[in-house]
Amino acid sequence: MSLGSIFDIAGSGMTAQSLRLNTTASNIANAETASSSTETTYRARKPVFAAIQQSLLNPDSQGLAFTGEQGPGAGVRVEGIVESQADLQMRYQPEHPAANEDGYVFYPNVNVVEEMADMMSSSRSYQMNVDIMNTAKSMMQRILTLGQQ
Amino acid sequence: MAISFDKALGIHQYALEARVKRAEVLANNMANADTPGFKARDVDFQAVMQRAQQAATGFEMARTNAGHMDTSSGAPDSELLYRTPHQPSVDGNTVDAQQEQTRFMRNAMDYQASFQFLNSKFSGLTKALKGE
Numbered sequence: 001m002s003l004g005s006i007f008d009i010a011g012s013g014m015t016a017q018s019l020r021l022n023t024t025a026s027n028i029a030n031a032e033t034a035s036s037s038t039e040t041t042y043r044a045r046k047p048v049f050a051a052i053q054q055s056l057l058n059p060d061s062q063g064l065a066f067t068g069e070q071g072p073g074a075g076v077r078v079e080g081i082v083e084s085q086a087d088l089q090m091r092y093q094p095e096h097p098a099a100n101e102d103g104y105v106f107y108p109n110v111n112v113v114e115e116m117a118d119m120m121s122s123s124r125s126y127q128m129n130v131d132i133m134n135t136a137k138s139m140m141q142r143i144l145t146l147g148q149q
Numbered sequence: 150m151a152i153s154f155d156k157a158l159g160i161h162q163y164a165l166e167a168r169v170k171r172a173e174v175l176a177n178n179m180a181n182a183d184t185p186g187f188k189a190r191d192v193d194f195q196a197v198m199q200r201a202q203q204a205a206t207g208f209e210m211a212r213t214n215a216g217h218m219d220t221s222s223g224a225p226d227s228e229l230l231y232r233t234p235h236q237p238s239v240d241g242n243t244v245d246a247q248q249e250q251t252r253f254m255r256n257a258m259d260y261q262a263s264f265q266f267l268n269s270k271f272s273g274l275t276k277a278l279k280g281e
Contacts, residue, residue, distance in 0.1 A: 013180030
């Protein structure tokens with residue numbers, strides 16, 4: 001419980017958001033990656049966020065066991081990255097080198113518009129965490145001047 | 150006669166501490182702005198200050214064993230409440246980023262105010278010591 005933990009919290013938020021930005025970049029970069037079978041086609045990747053509970057980090061803190069209540073939390077973590085289960089796009093392109101025997105090519109299930117919206121959302125959230133870190137920094141610098149004339 | 154810093158500083162030291170705690174909770178809300186199912190929380194500032202005041206007057210029950218229950222107006226985290234969302238979201242997240250940011254800024258301002266009070270307490274003490 002100190003100003004220092006705000007840096008950890010905002011830092012975890014920044015890490016999570018930049019990972020989200022990474023998956024978005026990967027999805028958009030691979031939006032037109034064609035393949036000849038459904039197994040080898042790229043699928044849109046999405047990170048799954050989960051809150052970090054303080055009681056998990058430090059189980060014997062504050063003895064909250066019998067209230068069932070959890071502490072203020074300690075940021076966010078990326079639980080994993082899942083592949084989208086949406087249908088792949090099947091296009092009839094017999095002249096394509098990757099076309100299968102029926103002349104079909106499979107394209108990833110990446111929705112570029114959705115990815116762009118995701119990108120904006122994550123960059124905004126990233127900025128917000130940077131703002132928090134800046135404020136926490138000025139609060140900390142302020143407390144160091146306590147008692148000075 | 151020794152100087153009692155606890156008496157000299159009054160409530161401001163606890164207020165500053167409560168502001169820091171609130172800043173942490175709000176920062177956590179914003180870090181989890183995109184976490185599905187996350188419920189935004191906030192500190193009941195009044196409850197924290199009441200607890201601090203009770204502790205300052207010294208009329209609370211002492212806890213001499215870890216198994217003793219905390220009888221002061223609630224458990225350590227009872228002032229940590231859940232926010233009522235203005236509009237529900239599909240993924241169950243109740244963080245409103247703009248509101249949280251506003252509150253965080255406001256909290257930082259209040260922190261500065263508490264700091265100012267605390268600082269002037271110290272400069273008052275210094276003045277008294279110097280006798281100027």
